[in-house]
Amino acid sequence: MRRDAPEARRRLAERLDAAVGALGTGPSTPTYVVDLDAFDANAADLARRAAGTPIRVATKSLRVPALVERALTAPGCQGVLAYNLREALWLREHGVCDDLLLGYPTVDAAALGRLTADERAAAEVTLMVDDLAHLDVVDAARSTDVTVRVALDIDAGLRVGPAHVGPKRSPLRDAAEVVDLARAVVARPGFALVGAMTYEGQVAGVPDAVPDRRARSLVVRRIKSASMDQLAERRAEIAAGLRDLADLELWNAGGSGSIEASAADPVVTEVTAGSGLLVPALFDHYRSFEPRPAAFFGVPVVRRPSAGCVTVAGGGLIASGPTGKDRSPLPWAPPGLRLTGLEGAGEVQTPLVGAGAEHLGVGDTVWFRHAKSGEVAEHVREVHLVAGDRVVEVVPTYRGTGNAW
Structure with a gap:
C-alpha cells in the first residue's frame, strides 16, 4: 500500500493517536512525533x-x-x-x-x-x-x-x-x-x-x-x-x-x-x-528515492464552524524559502483534509475543510507534515519518539535543552 494512500494515512493517524494517548498526559501543542x-x-x-x-x-x-x-x-x-x-x-x-x-x-x-x-x-x-x-x-x-x-x-x-x-x-x-x-x-x-x-x-x-x-x-x-x-x-x-x-x-x-x-x-x-x-x-516528489515520512506534528481540533470544516489550534508552522503554497504545512492524517485558500495555516488557529472534516470532533488530533526538515523543532521543546504503536522515549529538541541557534 502506498504511504500516501488514504487507508495508510488513516492507519497512521490511529497509530500516532494511540501512541501519544497512552502516555496518559496532555501533550503540548503542537505535539512533535518522529516515527x-x-x-x-x-x-x-x-x-x-x-x-x-x-x-x-x-x-x-x-x-x-x-x-x-x-x-x-x-x-x-x-x-x-x-x-x-x-x-x-x-x-x-x-x-x-x-x-x-x-x-x-x-x-x-x-x-x-x-x-x-x-x-x-x-x-x-x-x-x-x-x-x-x-x-x-x-x-x-x-x-x-x-x-x-x-x-x-x-x-x-x-x-x-x-x-x-x-x-x-x-x-x-x-x-x-x-x-x-x-x-x-x-x-x-x-x-x-x-x-x-x-x-x-x-x-x-x-x-x-x-x-x-x-x-x-x-x-x-x-x-x-x-x-x-x-x-x-x-x-x-x-x-x-x-x-x-x-x-x-x-x-x-x-x-x-x-x-x-x-x-x-x-x-x-x-x-x-x-x-x-x-x-x-517538500521531499515527496523525487525520482531518486521513495519517500518514507518520519516526522509529524499534531494539533487538536478545537471547534467545528460547519459540517464540512473543523478548526485546529495553531498549525501555522510555515517553512523558510520563497513564499508559496509549498511552504505551508500539509494536513496528512487522517486523510481528506486541506487548508482553505482564504486563511491558510494560522499561528493560533487553522481551519481545515474536505471530506475528512466530517469525521472529526472536538478533541481529535490532526497530524501535519512540515514542508521542510528540522524547522518544526524550533517550535517545540520535546519530541515523542515512536516505534510501532508506542512512544518509546521523549527527548528534547535544541530548544528543549535551552539553546536557540
Whole structure:
C-alpha cells in the first residue's frame, strides 16, 4: 500500500493517536512525533544510495540531539555538518560527535574565542570559509596561536551564459579564484586547509517528479543533469589546482536529493544528508528515492464552524524559502483534509475543510507534515519518539535543552 494512500494515512493517524494517548498526559501543542521505524529505514536507504561513500549528518535538518546520535550510529554515517559554531561546540562538549564540519561561515567572535582557546576543540571542528575576511575574524577573536582547521566553500551552481542557477552562497567559482584563496590560507599562520565543499542545492533540494507539474519537472531534471556534468568538470579542475597546496582530508558535496550523483564523482569523499532522514513534504516528489515520512506534528481540533470544516489550534508552522503554497504545512492524517485558500495555516488557529472534516470532533488530533526538515523543532521543546504503536522515549529538541541557534 502506498504511504500516501488514504487507508495508510488513516492507519497512521490511529497509530500516532494511540501512541501519544497512552502516555496518559496532555501533550503540548503542537505535539512533535518522529516515527523511528521510518527514520531507520530512511537511514538505510541513504546508505544504499551512497554506495560506500560516507554520509555526514546535517544537524540543521534534525535539531534534536538524540536523533543526531541515532543517525550517527547508522551504517554509513559518520561526522556532523553543523550550521552554527556554538551548536558544534555544544555537540562536542556533550559527547554527541567529535568530527564536526560547519556548513556555513561564522563571524561569532565569542564562539571563535572559545574554539581558539581549546586545542582539542580546534582539532575536532572545521570552519567553512570563502573569503579572507573570515580568517580576519578568526584572528581578531583568538587569544592563542592554536591551529584552526578550515574548508573552502566553493560555488556549485550551474552557469548558463550570465545566468546562475543554484544557491547564492560562495563567491568562489573558477579554479584560479579557489587556488588563490587556498594559497592565502596555507601561507597564513594559525590555519590549516583540510577540506572543500561544493553544495549543489539546485540538484539536492529541488523535486523533479511532481505529478501535476510534469513539464516543469522535466526542465528541472535537465537542469540537474547539466549541473552535475558542469560541476564534475569544475571539481576535477579545482581539485587538481589544490593538490599541490594541501593534502585535503575531505571534499563534501550533495544532499538528500543528490546522494547518488554526488557520490559518483571521484573527487567527492563524503556526502551530506539530513532531510532524507525525516522526509518533509517538500521531499515527496523525487525520482531518486521513495519517500518514507518520519516526522509529524499534531494539533487538536478545537471547534467545528460547519459540517464540512473543523478548526485546529495553531498549525501555522510555515517553512523558510520563497513564499508559496509549498511552504505551508500539509494536513496528512487522517486523510481528506486541506487548508482553505482564504486563511491558510494560522499561528493560533487553522481551519481545515474536505471530506475528512466530517469525521472529526472536538478533541481529535490532526497530524501535519512540515514542508521542510528540522524547522518544526524550533517550535517545540520535546519530541515523542515512536516505534510501532508506542512512544518509546521523549527527548528534547535544541530548544528543549535551552539553546536557540
